[in-house]
Amino acid sequence: xxxxxxxxxxxxxxxxxxxxxxxxxxxxxxxxxxxxxxxxxxxxxxxxxxxxxxxxxxxxxxxxxxxxxxxxxxxxxxxxxxxxxxxxxxxxxxxxxxxxxxxxxxxxxxxxxxxxxxxxxxxxxxxxxxxxxxxxxxxxxxxxxxxxxxxxxxxxxxxxxxxxxxxxxxxxxxxxxxxxxxxxxxxxxxxxxxxxxxxxxxxxxxxxxxxxxxxxxxxxxxxxxxxxxxxxxxxxxxxxxxxxxxxxxxxxxxxxxxxxxxxxxxxxxxxxxxxxxxxxxxxxxxxxxxxxxxxxxxxxxxxxxxxxxxxxxxxxxxxxxxxxx
Ligand SMILES: [Cu+2]
Numbered sequence: 216x217x218x219x220x221x222x223x224x225x226x227x228x229x230x231x232x233x234x235x236x237x238x239x240x241x242x243x244x245x246x247x248x249x250x251x252x253x254x255x256x257x258x259x260x261x262x263x264x265x266x267x268x269x270x271x272x273x274x275x276x277x278x279x280x281x282x283x284x285x286x287x288x289x290x291x292x293x294x295x296x297x298x299x300x301x302x303x304x305x306x307x308x309x310x311x312x313x314x315x316x317x318x319x320x321x322x323x324x325x326x327x328x329x330x331x332x333x334x335x336x337x338x339x340x341x342x343x344x345x346x347x348x349x350x351x352x353x354x355x356x357x358x359x360x361x362x363x364x365x366x367x368x369x370x371x372x373x374x375x376x377x378x379x380x381x382x383x384x385x386x387x388x389x390x391x392x393x394x395x396x397x398x399x400x401x402x403x404x405x406x407x408x409x410x411x412x413x414x415x416x417x418x419x420x421x422x423x424x425x426x427x428x429x430x431x432x433x434x435x436x437x438x439x440x441x442x443x444x445x446x447x448x449x450x451x452x453x454x455x456x457x458x459x460x461x462x463x464x465x466x467x468x469x470x471x472x473x474x475x476x477x478x479x480x481x482x483x484x485x486x487x488x489x490x491x492x493x494x495x496x497x498x499x500x501x502x503x504x505x506x507x508x509x510x511x512x513x514x515x516x517x518x519x520x521x522x523x524x525x526x527x528x529x530x531x532x533x534x535x536x537x538x539x540x
Contacts, residue, residue, distance in 0.1 A: 245407050248428045248453070251327045252409030258323050265316065327409060330423055333391035337382060341394070341401030341414035341436065344443035348382055353463045362446050376433040381450035385459035386429050394420040399441060405434035405449055413438060426453040 247253045283289065338349040338357075349357035363377040384390050394403050394414040404411035408424035426432070434449035454462065 247407060247409070248426050248430065248432055249408040249410075249424045250427065251424065252407060254323050254326060255409045258319055261319065262316065265312065269312070327422075330391060330421060331389050333423065334388035335384070336391045336393060337384070338393045339395075339403050339414060341396035341398075341403065341440070341447075343398050343441050344436075344447040346378075346401075346403075346436075346447060346449060348380075350463065350466075354467050356463075356467050358466070360450070362448055373433065375446065376435070376448045376450065378448055378450045381431070381452045383452045383454060383459060383462050384426055385456045386426055386453050388456075389423060389425045392422050392424065394422070400438050401436045401440045401447070402438035403434070403449065404437040405432055405451055407432040407434075408451075410434075411437055426451070429453050429455065 244252075244256055244259070247256055284292070335350070335352045338351060340347045340349075342359075345359055345361040347357060347359045349355060358380050360378045360380045360382070362375065363372065363379060365374060368374060368377060392403065392410070392412070394412055395418060396414040396416045398416060400416070401414040402411060403414050403422075405424070408426060410422050410424050412420050412422040414420065430453055432451045432453065434451070436444055436447045436449075438444075440447075
């Protein structure tokens with residue numbers, strides 16, 4: 216309904232109280248969970264106001280012209296064809312409007328595209344048709360994440376969004392996401408974090424997010440990547456620091472599924488601990504180059520070594536696989 220849409224569109228306050236997932240009647244962004252997405256929503260609302268003001272102004276002008284200069288009230292039309300001042304105004308005002316839009320737009324672009332000092336790195340590899348994740352800062356373990364089929368859904372789970380092994384990250388930490396693909400181009404998108412980046416074979420892309428609320432967030436592959444493109448969702452579980460480290464321990468021991476599910480099923484943890492190093496001591500004990508342990512069942516699909524030199528932005532490590540058609 217239009218009024219609800221307007222209400223939502225105008226009210227940033229509404230974003231605060233909204234449940235994580237939209238109500239069936241709702242039309243707006245999902246509840247935000249990262250500073251980037253908050254800024255994106257603010258920018259969107261600002262643009263929406265600009266659009267409305269311009270539309271109302273143009274509509275008003277048209278209405279005025281239609282009424283004021285219609286034949287019955289203005290039988291003798293003016294022959295004026297040029298008016299210097301008017302022309303200067305209608306050229307410069309749009310330019311100013313564009314400038315007013317461009318400045319915050321570029322600021323947001325640089326903010327979202329930058330790479331702040333990360334607390335941890337996750338490497339994401341897109342496959343036809345599932346994702347696999349690696350935690351190079353925590354011993355380099357990795358695992359595959361595939362969609363839960365309709366017949367296996369438990370009550371309360373979301374169709375086409377649920378996965379067997381979600382990404383787990385600690386709250387309030389800057390997570391660097393390195394992306395590549397093993398076969399064709401995929402795109403890693405999580406709307407609540409405001410991220411969407413292509414995962415391309417032979418290239419290492421990078422993005423980042425900082426989840427500022429505990430909870431579960433969903434995304435989907437956003438690049439047409441084949442027949443099951445719509446069936447490779449992304450699920451991110453944002454947990455407390457303590458839970459995260461507990462989960463890492465379990466995952467490293469090779470029983471990702473059992474242990475991971477356990478931690479995640481445990482109820483939402485206490486408030487996040489004050490800033491402490493997430494870069495677990497683990498990294499010191501285990502050389503980062505250590506090959507992925509038993510956690511990864513699908514070793515043969517693994518296209519890249521588990522630990523990435525953090526600086527490599529452009530070059531993905533040799534994937535050794537041809538790009539599929
Ligand atoms: Cu895909």
